[in-house]
Amino acid sequence: MATNRTKIMTLMTTVTGTTSADDAPVCVPHVQNTDIIGEFDMNALYASCHLCSRHCGVNRLEGKTGICGATATLKLGRAALHWWEEPCLVGDSGSGAVFFSFCSLHCLYCQNYELSHGAGAEITPERLSEIFLELQNDQHAANINLVTPGHYLPSIVVALNRAKQAGLHIPVVYNTSGYESVEALRLLDGLVDVYLTDYKYADPQLAHDLSQARDYPERALEALEEMDRQIKGEFVLDDQGLLQRGIIVRHLILPHHLQASKQALRLIHERFGSRVRLSIMNQFTPLAHDKRLDALGLNDTVSSQDYEEVLCFADDLGIEDYFWQEEAACQESFIPAFDGTGVVSSAN
Numbered sequence: 419m420a421t422n423r424t425k426i427m428t429l430m431t432t433v434t435g436t437t438s439a440d441d442a443p444v445c446v447p448h449v450q451n452t453d454i455i456g457e458f459d460m461n462a463l464y465a466s467c468h469l470c471s472r473h474c475g476v477n478r479l480e481g482k483t484g485i486c487g488a489t490a491t492l493k494l495g496r497a498a499l500h501w502w503e504e505p506c507l508v509g510d511s512g513s514g515a516v517f518f519s520f521c522s523l524h525c526l527y528c529q530n531y532e533l534s535h536g537a538g539a540e541i542t543p544e545r546l547s548e549i550f551l552e553l554q555n556d557q558h559a560a561n562i563n564l565v566t567p568g569h570y571l572p573s574i575v576v577a578l579n580r581a582k583q584a585g586l587h588i589p590v591v592y593n594t595s596g597y598e599s600v601e602a603l604r605l606l607d608g609l610v611d612v613y614l615t616d617y618k619y620a621d622p623q624l625a626h627d628l629s630q631a632r633d634y635p636e637r638a639l640e641a642l643e644e645m646d647r648q649i650k651g652e653f654v655l656d657d658q659g660l661l662q663r664g665i666i667v668r669h670l671i672l673p674h675h676l677q678a679s680k681q682a683l684r685l686i687h688e689r690f691g692s693r694v695r696l697s698i699m700n701q702f703t704p705l706a707h708d709k710r711l712d713a714l715g716l717n718d719t720v721s722s723q724d725y726e727e728v729l730c731f732a733d734d735l736g737i738e739d740y741f742w743q744e745e746a747a748c749q750e751s752f753i754p755a756f757d758g759t760g761v762v763s764s765a766n
């Protein structure tokens with residue numbers, strides 16, 4: 419068993435956190451780019467949708483939908499302070515999480531099933547920019563945390579530019595499954611400060627079986643390379659330990675799939691090393707939506723012994739700093755209600 423693990427922070431713990439000054443890298447001032455990113459035609463990107471690696475090519479402006487199920491009309495399940503992220507994204511004030519309805523990946527074990535299947539309320543890009551400012555100015559959020567945003571990226575670019583011109587200055591976190599297109603990510607260069615991205619699978623067969631995306635390992639690596647190009651290996655905390663700029667790569671361990679996790683962690687570490695910060699998660703919550711999960715051993719939680727085995731593997735790889743979770747992270751109560759809170763107006 420490895421003994422050199424550095425517990426830098428935990429997920430799903432109290433908001434008082436465990437950050438210490440000794441843990442925090444030196445704070446480097448970061449100036450956010452608020453420039454308009456040239457001529458930008460939101461509608462053209464929806465008219466033939468290639469916003470994610472599904473490349474459906476459908477005209478979402480006409481109400482047609484591809485694999486994600488979303489038209490060109492923005493839909494949100496919730497916009498509110500959220501506490502269940504890595505502590506450097508939460509701090510004492512909470513992360514300003516904006517949960518977008520629908521998802522392009524369709525994982526059998528989806529942990530946000532209602533949201534990914536369309537729960538929420540429709541809004542305009544103008545209202546989205548107001549939501550960003552309400553989270554910053556009224557709720558004092560530590561950041562704007564865009565959760566599963568990729569299929570609405572054109573509207574988000576418009577809303578972010580509008581909000582930044584109106585005074586949005588807190589970090590923008592792009593919280594994604596990782597199944598992004600590089601071309602779409604390039605539109606975020608200068609608008610996003612923190613990439614919080616999954617790396618779910620290194621095995622194409624597992625990606626096919628669980629997310630109907632055999633090319634996920636390759637596409638997610640390409641997306642991560644683009645994120646790394648934008649962030650340049652920086653990991654910047656302010657004097658309160660809040661992340662201002664960086665990349666966190668989340669890997670959710672699946673019960674009884676430890677070798678798959680080891681394969682994924684090794685790949686990310688060998689490819690990116692300390693340029694990204696890994697977050698190794700044990701919070702898999704069995705949600706009985708699909709009987710195929712039984713056959714795959716996914717109607718279970720990750721045992722503490724199995725979690726320890728994966729963490730020790732990370733130690734043995736030489737990964738010095740990573741996020742890990744305390745026990746009891748796998749509770750359905752950590753999943754917020756996607757009831758439109760904060761979407762139509764901040765009073766809702």
Ligand code: SF4
Nearest residue numbers: 467470473474484486
């Ligand atoms: S965002 Fe939706 S419609 Fe567009 S390519 Fe992806 S799955 Fe298809």
